[in-house]
Amino acid sequence: MKLNKPLNVSIAGLEFNSPLILASGILGVSPPTMHILADYGMGGITTKSIGPVKRKGYPNPSIIGLGNDTFLNAVGLANPGIERFSHEITEIKKKEGLVVIVSVFGDNSNDFARTASLAEKAGADAIEINISCPHAEVSSIGVDPKITFEYVRAVKKAIHCPLFVKLTPNVTDIVKIGMSAEKAGADALVAINTVSGLAIDINTHRPILAHGIGGLSGRAIKPIGVRHVFNLSKAVSIPIIGCGGIFNYEDVLEYFLAGASAVQLGSCLYYGYDIITQIRDNLIRYLETRKLDSISQLTGLAHHYKEIGFDD
Amino acid sequence: MTKNEQSITDKPFTTEIKSVVQETPLMKTYYVSFVVQGKIPSVIPGQFILVWIPGIDEIPMAISHVLDNGDIGFTVKDVGEATHALHKMKIGDLIGIRGPYGNGYQLKDGFSIIIGGGIGIASIRLLVQKALQKNPNHLLVIVGAQTAKELLYLEELQEILKPSQMLVCTDDGSHGNEGFVTMILEKNLLHIKEKAGANRITVYACGPEIMLTNLLKVCNTHKLELEASLERFMRCGFGLCGLCVVDPLGIKICQNGPVLNSAVLNELDDFGKFHRDVTGEKYRIDSNHG
Numbered sequence: 001m002k003l004n005k006p007l008n009v010s011i012a013g014l015e016f017n018s019p020l021i022l023a024s025g026i027l028g029v030s031p032p033t034m035h036i037l038a039d040y041g042m043g044g045i046t047t048k049s050i051g052p053v054k055r056k057g058y059p060n061p062s063i064i065g066l067g068n069d070t071f072l073n074a075v076g077l078a079n080p081g082i083e084r085f086s087h088e089i090t091e092i093k094k095k096e097g098l099v100v101i102v103s104v105f106g107d108n109s110n111d112f113a114r115t116a117s118l119a120e121k122a123g124a125d126a127i128e129i130n131i132s133c134p135h136a137e138v139s140s141i142g143v144d145p146k147i148t149f150e151y152v153r154a155v156k157k158a159i160h161c162p163l164f165v166k167l168t169p170n171v172t173d174i175v176k177i178g179m180s181a182e183k184a185g186a187d188a189l190v191a192i193n194t195v196s197g198l199a200i201d202i203n204t205h206r207p208i209l210a211h212g213i214g215g216l217s218g219r220a221i222k223p224i225g226v227r228h229v230f231n232l233s234k235a236v237s238i239p240i241i242g243c244g245g246i247f248n249y250e251d252v253l254e255y256f257l258a259g260a261s262a263v264q265l266g267s268c269l270y271y272g273y274d275i276i277t278q279i280r281d282n283l284i285r286y287l288e289t290r291k292l293d294s295i296s297q298l299t300g301l302a303h304h305y306k307e308i309g310f311d312d
Numbered sequence: 313m314t315k316n317e318q319s320i321t322d323k324p325f326t327t328e329i330k331s332v333v334q335e336t337p338l339m340k341t342y343y344v345s346f347v348v349q350g351k352i353p354s355v356i357p358g359q360f361i362l363v364w365i366p367g368i369d370e371i372p373m374a375i376s377h378v379l380d381n382g383d384i385g386f387t388v389k390d391v392g393e394a395t396h397a398l399h400k401m402k403i404g405d406l407i408g409i410r411g412p413y414g415n416g417y418q419l420k421d422g423f424s425i426i427i428g429g430g431i432g433i434a435s436i437r438l439l440v441q442k443a444l445q446k447n448p449n450h451l452l453v454i455v456g457a458q459t460a461k462e463l464l465y466l467e468e469l470q471e472i473l474k475p476s477q478m479l480v481c482t483d484d485g486s487h488g489n490e491g492f493v494t495m496i497l498e499k500n501l502l503h504i505k506e507k508a509g510a511n512r513i514t515v516y517a518c519g520p521e522i523m524l525t526n527l528l529k530v531c532n533t534h535k536l537e538l539e540a541s542l543e544r545f546m547r548c549g550f551g552l553c554g555l556c557v558v559d560p561l562g563i564k565i566c567q568n569g570p571v572l573n574s575a576v577l578n579e580l581d582d583f584g585k586f587h588r589d590v591t592g593e594k595y596r597i598d599s600n601h602g
């Protein structure tokens with residue numbers, strides 16, 4: 001624990017013993033696995049997105065690699081439904097010191113609110129709302145500031161724990177959406193979800209994913225994520241959790257410098273659980289070398305450089 | 313298996329079916345070229361591929377054949393929508409392949425007992441070949457199926473193995489011994505131990521999960537090391553979706569499996585009891601989970 005100290009971060013009153021958080025939809029189904037991820041160095045975990053009822057998602061192929069540590073997926077929010085998932089949340093919560101974030105979605109704002117409330121009752125430390133999956137209906141929420149406001153407000157009223165809002169990069173102006181979420185009561189923003197994309201097989205002339213359009217994740221999207229975090233952090237005062245394309249400690253630092261207070265890891269788990277420990281240990285080493293007491297001191301430092309354009 | 317670099321073969325590459333062999337009434341072997349960007353991926357026995365049937369599904373299949381020219385083969389049992397669609401495909405039709413995935417069997421020194429049940433025989437075929445090359449005098453292959461008709465690769469196995477290297481059984485006694493592979497193994501153990509002498513005995517197996525759980529009991533009782541290949545529902549095949557995880561060790565069947573050894577199997581709460589469905593919900597294997 002002492003070793004971890006420079007990496008402790010606090011977000012919306014929640015204490016994380018590491019700024020590394022598991023991103024939603026990656027390995028987020030088995031409670032023992034969540035505990036193992038904590039042992040490897042995750043300070044928090046986000047479950048896969050859970051809806052009000054069981055949902056099968058899209059058929060396979062639903063997740064493919066495109067090379068260069070970049071992936072395309074259209075899982076379609078497959079999940080067991082909050083009722084059947086509740087005992088898994090309770091189980092995940094049994095790990096001391098691990099912050100449990102439950103990602104939720106629904107067909108309308110009432111569904112969102114009800115699912116979030118049940119997740120909190122089951123033990124969630126925070127709720128993250130997924131208004132941003134590029135290959136499912138929920139994507140229409142996160143592209144409109146008014147609808148975002150309505151949904152965030154509805155969920156905020158239904159829960160007592162902190163509310164994180166996960167944003168989509170597939171918009172003209174993410175800042176408007178982020179500000180709207182903040183105004184509606186969001187306690188933190190998560191940026192970014194996957195970038196809308198398509199891969200086509202040249203022999204069959206078909207899209208490869210069964211659903212067609214998918215969400216791009218992994219190395220290719222990191223600059224997009226860093227840019228969105230940078231712009232958001234100029235405009236909002238709630239903390240931002242950076243996400244997208246993190247594969248090493250340098251990537252984490254970039255997100256912090258752009259304005260993040262913590263980060264989420266997803267696609268990098270392709271390389272196994274060890275990568276978490278590597279990133280954590282390298283971050284500690286970096287801080288020690290620079291004689292920094294806390295990683296939080298780095299948040300937003302890139303903003304000192306005025307030459308960085310705010311707009312495109 | 314932790315990787316150092318993402319392989320280009322995580323993207324399905326479409327390739328024509330080169331030939332189809334009807335193995336049994338319900339099983340067919342498909343051969344395709346597996347040369348990706350000019351390279352032939354190397355295959356360890358027990359590894360699998362994800363086979364994309366365009367417009368239908370993508371499903372895991374053990375690699376059962378590797379030819380010198382870079383062609384591979386896999387044997388499909390017709391059990392549901394995707395496998396049925398595959399069974400209807402012909403030479404020249406396009407399917408997508410990605411992989412190879414998983415760890416495969418780690419063939420050890422000493423005496424090898426290689427066991428296949430039903431379609432599970434597809435997963436051990438390459439291992440039998442490898443073991444024959446490595447240590448033919450310390451090898452016993454046991455294959456079983458419900459009926460004689462469903463005994464996979466029977467003629468081929470009889471050709472490459474001596475009668476003393478092979479035992480066959482069927483549930484109904486229509487070929488070979490009547491009974492399950494576990495019973496045949498126990499019946500012959502004394503004899504096998506004599507043959508093995510001071511050599512360590514390792515059992516390698518693939519088949520229905522109930523066969524594997526019974527086998528683990530036999531192996532535990534007689535202090536034999538077991539390596540068994542498991543099946544779980546898969547989406548990604550490379551450790552991201554978490555659907556194939558077996559509890560409580562956080563083991564991903566697609567990456568750390570599908571082959572697990574006794575030490576691991578003995579620690580698993582899920583083995584023989586629980587699976588996860590396409591939504592990630594856990595269910596008892598013996599329940600009518602829809």
Ligand SMILES: Cc1cc2nc3c(=O)[nH]c(=O)nc-3n(C[C@H](O)[C@H](O)[C@H](O)COP(=O)(O)OP(=O)(O)OC[C@H]3O[C@@H](n4cnc5c(N)ncnc54)[C@H](O)[C@@H]3O)c2cc1C
Pocket residue numbers: 060360369370371372373374375386387388389390391392393394395396431434435542543544545546547570
């Ligand atoms: C590592 C591994 C190797 C396999 N090797 C072979 C093989 O060599 N030959 C062979 O005939 N079969 C093999 N299978 C099983 C094969 O994948 C299933 O029979 C096939 O997916 C069934 O699909 P379906 O649509 O025809 O049937 P369905 O009716 O859809 O399903 C029948 C069964 O197959 C399972 N299944 C369906 N989709 C998947 C999936 N994406 N991942 C895992 N399981 C699935 C279902 O859970 C169900 O239990 C293997 C499975 C695994 C996990």
Ligand SMILES: Cc1cc2nc3c(=O)[nH]c(=O)nc-3n(C[C@H](O)[C@H](O)[C@H](O)COP(=O)(O)O)c2cc1C
Pocket residue numbers: 023024025026048049063071073075077103130133166192193194216217218219221243244245246264265266267268552553
């Ligand atoms: C297979 C897969 C499934 C995902 N499922 C979800 C999901 O259910 N909910 C969600 O908010 N984000 C989901 N995401 C997006 C990730 O949480 C993350 O925002 C994105 O992958 C970018 O981070 P990365 O580059 O580190 O993977 C998923 C991503 C992948 C690759």
Ligand code: FES
Pocket residue numbers: 545546547548549550551552553554555556557564565566567
């Ligand atoms: S199939 Fe996705 S983690 Fe194994």
